[in-house]
Amino acid sequence: MIHYENLKLALGDLDEEAVMAELDRITADPELDAQAAVAACQEGLTIVGERFESGEYFVGDLIFSGDLMSDAFAKLKPFMSGDVGGRLGKLVLCTVKDDLHDIGKNIVRCMLEAAGFEVLDLGIDVAPETIVDALKESGAKILGLSGVLTLAIESMRKTVEALKAAGIRDEIKVIIGGAPVTAEYCALVGADAWSVNAAETVSVCRGWAEQL
Amino acid sequence: MTAQEMKDYRVGLFRDAVSMTRKPDRLPHLSNFWTWQILDMGYKFSEATHDYDVMEKVMLGFHERYGFDGYQETGIRNPQRVTETLGDSIYVIDDEKELFCLQDHSYLETSEYDELIANPTKFIWEKVLPRKFYRFRPDMDPQLMVQCVKENQLFWTKAFERNSKLEAMGVPGLISPKNGFASLGIEYLFSGLRGIKGISVDMRRSPEKVRAACDALDSISAEPVVQNLIRDVPGPDMGYCFDMLVAVLAHTILNMKQWEMFYWPPLKRIIDEVVAKNKTIQLFVEGSFLRFADYFKDYPKGHIGLQVESDDILEVRRAFPNCCVIGGMTSQLLGQGTREQCVDRVKFLVDELGPQGFILGQDKMMSYRMDANPANVLAVCDYVREMKL
Numbered sequence: 001m002i003h004y005e006n007l008k009l010a011l012g013d014l015d016e017e018a019v020m021a022e023l024d025r026i027t028a029d030p031e032l033d034a035q036a037a038v039a040a041c042q043e044g045l046t047i048v049g050e051r052f053e054s055g056e057y058f059v060g061d062l063i064f065s066g067d068l069m070s071d072a073f074a075k076l077k078p079f080m081s082g083d084v085g086g087r088l089g090k091l092v093l094c095t096v097k098d099d100l101h102d103i104g105k106n107i108v109r110c111m112l113e114a115a116g117f118e119v120l121d122l123g124i125d126v127a128p129e130t131i132v133d134a135l136k137e138s139g140a141k142i143l144g145l146s147g148v149l150t151l152a153i154e155s156m157r158k159t160v161e162a163l164k165a166a167g168i169r170d171e172i173k174v175i176i177g178g179a180p181v182t183a184e185y186c187a188l189v190g191a192d193a194w195s196v197n198a199a200e201t202v203s204v205c206r207g208w209a210e211q212l
Numbered sequence: 213m214t215a216q217e218m219k220d221y222r223v224g225l226f227r228d229a230v231s232m233t234r235k236p237d238r239l240p241h242l243s244n245f246w247t248w249q250i251l252d253m254g255y256k257f258s259e260a261t262h263d264y265d266v267m268e269k270v271m272l273g274f275h276e277r278y279g280f281d282g283y284q285e286t287g288i289r290n291p292q293r294v295t296e297t298l299g300d301s302i303y304v305i306d307d308e309k310e311l312f313c314l315q316d317h318s319y320l321e322t323s324e325y326d327e328l329i330a331n332p333t334k335f336i337w338e339k340v341l342p343r344k345f346y347r348f349r350p351d352m353d354p355q356l357m358v359q360c361v362k363e364n365q366l367f368w369t370k371a372f373e374r375n376s377k378l379e380a381m382g383v384p385g386l387i388s389p390k391n392g393f394a395s396l397g398i399e400y401l402f403s404g405l406r407g408i409k410g411i412s413v414d415m416r417r418s419p420e421k422v423r424a425a426c427d428a429l430d431s432i433s434a435e436p437v438v439q440n441l442i443r444d445v446p447g448p449d450m451g452y453c454f455d456m457l458v459a460v461l462a463h464t465i466l467n468m469k470q471w472e473m474f475y476w477p478p479l480k481r482i483i484d485e486v487v488a489k490n491k492t493i494q495l496f497v498e499g500s501f502l503r504f505a506d507y508f509k510d511y512p513k514g515h516i517g518l519q520v521e522s523d524d525i526l527e528v529r530r531a532f533p534n535c536c537v538i539g540g541m542t543s544q545l546l547g548q549g550t551r552e553q554c555v556d557r558v559k560f561l562v563d564e565l566g567p568q569g570f571i572l573g574q575d576k577m578m579s580y581r582m583d584a585n586p587a588n589v590l591a592v593c594d595y596v597r598e599m600k601l
Contacts, residue, residue, distance in 0.1 A: 014416060055503065060412035060465035067413055098309050103316060103408050150543065151311060151580050179499070179522070180576070184544045196522075 002029050004040035011044025012051070014061060016068055019044075023075045034079040041072045045114035049199040062198055063103065066110035086118030088209040090140035094122035094131060096155035101148035104178055108144060108198045115202045117142075117209070128155075128162035135163070135172060141212050142205055145191070147178040153185050160190040173208045177201055218382025222281040226384075226453035230492050230536040232513040232569040239562060240453075240571045241596045242386075242538060243280035244519070245589075246289060247312050248578040252277075252586055256307040261292040264370040271374050275383055277586075278593045282386045282453050284496070284577075286378060288371045297360040298345030310581055319343040320405040322414060325421040328405075332428045340405065388449035391456035391491065394437040394482055397429030398422075398474040402462035411462075415470050426474050434478045441485040448491055454517060455491035458482060464499035476507060487515045494538070497521060505531035513569075521576050529565055538571040541592060546574065546584035551591035558595055567601035 007026065010018035026032055048065045051057040057065075091112060095105050102124050109119050120138050122130060135143060143163075145156045156176050163169040174191040186194035195201045213221060225240035245252075250260040253270045260266045267287040275283070290312075292303070302317050319340045320328060328335045341348045347356055375385060387393060401411050401422065414422050437456070448455055463475055486493045494517045502523050508516065511534050519538035520528050528537050540561040545554055558572065572592075578584055 016417065056467065058465060058467040058470075060408075060415055060470065061467055063409055063412035063465070064416040098306075098311055100304060100313065100315060149311070149313060149580060150547075150576075150583050151309070154582055180543075182544055184548065188548060 002026050002031050002033065002036075004036050007037060008040040008044040008047070011041055011065075011068065011072065012047025014048065014057075014064055014068065016071075019068060019072060020075075023072060027075065027079060032079055034076050034081070037076050038073070038080070041069060041076075042114040042116070045069055045111060049111060049202065052197070053199050059107070062107045062111070066107055069110055069114060086116070088116040088206060089118065089142070089212065090120060090138050091117045091142040091144060091205060091209075092120045092122065092131065092134050092138060092140045093144040093146070094126040095124040095146045095148075096152050096159060097125055097127050098155050099147040099149050099152040100124050101146075101178075104148065104198075105144075105146040108146065108177065108201050111198045111202045112144075112205060115206055117205065128159040131159055132162050132166045132168070135168060136166070141172055142208055143172050143174045144201065144205070145174065145176045147176070147180065150180045152178060153180060153189060156185075156189040156191065173205075173212075175201060175204055213382070215380050215382040219379060219384045220450075222382065223384045223450060223453055225281055226517075226571065227448065227450070227492070229569060229571050230454070230514065230517050232534070232536055235567045235601055238600055239558070239566065239596050240281045241593065242519075242571050242573040243274075243278070243283045243285075244539075244574040244576070245274070245280075245283075245578040245584075246285045248580065248583050249274045249285070251310060251581050257305050257310070257312045258292075258307050260287070261290050261305070264366070268370070268374050268377070272377055272381070275378060275381055278589055279597060280383075280593065282384060283378070284386065286371070286374055288367075291364070291367045294360060294363045294367050295345065297347075297356060297363050298341075299347035300345055302344070312579065316407045316409060318405070318407040318410045320401075320410070322410075322418070325414075325418065325425055329421070329424045329428045332425075332432055385452045386454060387457045387494065388452035388455045390444060390449050391441060391486075392437065393457045393459075394434045395459065396434050396462075396475065396478045397426035398462045398478075399459070400429045400433065401425060402465070408465060412465055415466075415474070419470075419473060423473055426478070430478050434482060438481055438485055441482070441489055441491070444489060444491075446489045446491075454494040456482075456486060457494045457496060460495050460497040460501070461499075463497075463501070463504065468503070471504065480507070483511065483516065487511060491515065492517060494519060502527060502531050508532055508535060511535075517571065519571075519573060525561070525575075526564055529569075536569045536571060537565060539573045539575050540565065540570070541572060541574050543574060543576045543578060543583045546578075546588045546592070547582050548585075549588060551588055554588045554592050555595045558592055558599070562599070562601065572596060 007022040010022055093109055095102055109121050112119050122134055163172055175193040176189055176191045177195045181194045193204045225236045228234040228236040229240050250257055250270050253273045255266055260270050271287050302315055304313050492515050496519045498521050500523050513534045516535040517538050518532055518535040525537055525540040545557055
């Protein structure tokens with residue numbers, strides 16, 4: 001029987017060498033359960049989030065964890081048969097119109113996926129109507145809007161207005177995030193929640209997903 | 213007051229505030245307005261950054277309209293005409309959307325650290341510049357370089373002319389050119405060479421290489437500034453508001469171990485020397501800085517002006533009791549609040565933080581139109597000028 005605990009701990013420690021060695025070991029084992037390995041990686045990322053909240057890790061560590069997670073998934077992908085994520089449902093995520101920054105959004109995407117969301121990442125500089133279309137087509141009930149520039153606040157507000165105009169505002173939970181975001185801007189935008197860190201964003205979205 | 217007397221008065225306001233023992237005559241008010249100035253004066257970003265007459269109208273007009281005591285930006289942050297002669301592609305300027313930003317970029321491959329460490333100057337000339345400027349190549353027309361040098365001369369000539377005209381209006385320069393601006397090696401890696409993502413990964417994968425690269429870059433950037441400080445005569449340059457400036461940006465991604473490894477040693481070396489020479493330093497800090505308070509607790513009062521962005525400035529005052537704090541006026545309030553709310557915020561800040569050790573400023577680099585309502589800015593400026601401490 002394969003034990004996945006070391007993989008989880010190595011990922012939590014952001015020990016790339018140990019993560020890759022564990023992956024080499026378990027993927028060479030005919031009893032490999034790829035879903036269990038992915039779950040171990042996701043649990044490792046939960047440790048990363050906890051260490052971020054405790055102050056041991058910081059933003060650069062989250063960025064590195066995203067890279068490490070991608071590499072781990074790439075290594076496990078040939079052994080995976082079905083869907084590995086999405087147990088918490090679909091979520092649409094993007095950087096809003098007129099903002100080209102994606103580092104924060106990518107950290108959040110990585111942590112949301114690790115938490116069990118199926119994330120539809122629409123990219124950067126995304127227009128409100130594109131977001132509305134994506135929500136309608138995917139049936140996602142949670143929307144994450146990211147932005148670094150204060151210009152993004154106005155785009156976030158217009159996006160929420162577009163949700164209202166499309167008649168879907170009441171069905172969608174909206175969280176906004178990024179450097180300029182504050183409680184006051186959250187109220188101005190008309191979002192349901194705001195956050196300036198990835199771990200908190202995951203926590204809020206998880207809470208919503210469990211209620212939906 | 214004559215312009216000279218006004219300039220001296222304003223320098224005195226800043227110097228008294230930083231001393232933390234002398235009460236300034238009134239609250240010093242520092243402008244942290246950047247590209248917002250261009251829009252507010254009725255111009256487009258591309259106009260002001262490409263036409264020095266327009267930039268002069270922006271800066272002088274902005275001072276005439278608001279009358280801050282000092283300016284973080286006087287039109288020298290974005291030398292577009294200089295960089296564009298060599299082909300610059302990392303800036304995004306969109307006048308229609310009123311967007312002006314820089315994309316994350318990397319000019320250093322992970323495999324090239326040894327080359328950078330061995331000779332950072334050579335590496336920058338031979339590797340970084342050709343990657344940053346697509347016309348900068350070994351076979352480039354030498355006239356292109358001549359044109360770039362001429363543009364650079366023109367840029368600085370115009371910058372000095374603008375600053376002289378501001379001085380003639382009673383506005384002091386913010387930072388003494390004797391000691392100037394220092395950028396640390398880690399900052400070059402963070403924002404100039406590897407980018408945010410690249411350096412985040414490198415610090416985990418190859419911390420010793422990153423440390424050596426920081427040391428190499430510090431040897432040609434921060435260390436000459438330290439040596440200049442060591443050679444300089446003790447005491448402040450009373451012609452300016454501060455003696456030197458360090459922009460603190462890269463800490464926004466560093467954990468504490470990384471801060472101790474990459475950031476704190478060169479910064480401490482600079483601050484130690486500033487204190488030893490009885491000078492002052494402005495730390496222009498992006499993001500949150502509260503978690504680093506312990507590193508500053510042993511410095512005596514009177515040397516550090518700490519300009520903060522996203523931290524609650526009252527918490528900053530408690531955490532950094534020996535530093536003059538700069539900031540406090542939120543962009544959110546200037547942009548979305550009323551004039552009364554903005555003025556009330558000033559009164560609150562003075563009650564809580566004044567009269568010594570506090571310089572009023574904006575809590576972010578004011579860049580876009582919605583960052584501030586001009587009527588609110590005017591109300592604050594007018595109130596501060598009339599208010600005696």
